[in-house]
Amino acid sequence: MARILIVDDSPSQLMSIRRIVEKLGHDALTAEDGAAGVEAAKREVPDLVLMDVVMPNLNGFQATRSITREPTTRHIPVILVTTKDQDTDRVWGMRQGAKAYITKPFSEAELAAVIAQYVGGSAA
Numbered sequence: 001m002a003r004i005l006i007v008d009d010s011p012s013q014l015m016s017i018r019r020i021v022e023k024l025g026h027d028a029l030t031a032e033d034g035a036a037g038v039e040a041a042k043r044e045v046p047d048l049v050l051m052d053v054v055m056p057n058l059n060g061f062q063a064t065r066s067i068t069r070e071p072t073t074r075h076i077p078v079i080l081v082t083t084k085d086q087d088t089d090r091v092w093g094m095r096q097g098a099k100a101y102i103t104k105p106f107s108e109a110e111l112a113a114v115i116a117q118y119v120g121g122s123a124a
Helices: 011-023 034-044 060-069 087-095 108-119
Strands: 003-007 027-031 048-051 078-082 100-103
Touching: 003 011, 003 034, 011 027, 011 108, 027 034, 034 048, 034 060, 048 060, 048 108, 060 078, 060 087, 078 087, 078 108, 087 100, 100 108
Parallel strands: 003 027, 003 048, 048 078, 078 100
Antiparallel strands: none
C-alpha cells in the first residue's frame, strides 16, 4: 500500500481521484492547490503525487518543478493529471520533472495502470 498525494483545486476531481486511489488499496492525501501540494509533499513525503496543472497560487507545472528539484522530495514520482492536452503542455510538464501525463477525462483503468507503474499493485 502506497501513500499518494492528490493535488487538485476541484473538490469533485479530488473526491473522484481519491475514490480510485483508495479502491486500489492506497492511502490518499490531498491538497487544494500547488503551494499546498508542495508543502504536503515536503511534510508527508508520499510515494507518488497526482498533480493537476490549472490551479491558483502555484500551478501544477511550478509545483512539479519545485517537488522534483527539492532534495528531500526529488525521488517522488509526479504524474500530471490535467485537462491541458496540447503536445506543448505535455512536453513542458515532462521538462518540469513529471514522470507521466494523463489528460482528463481519464478512465479509472488508465489512472490505475499509471499508479501501478510507479508504486506497484495491480491495475483495476
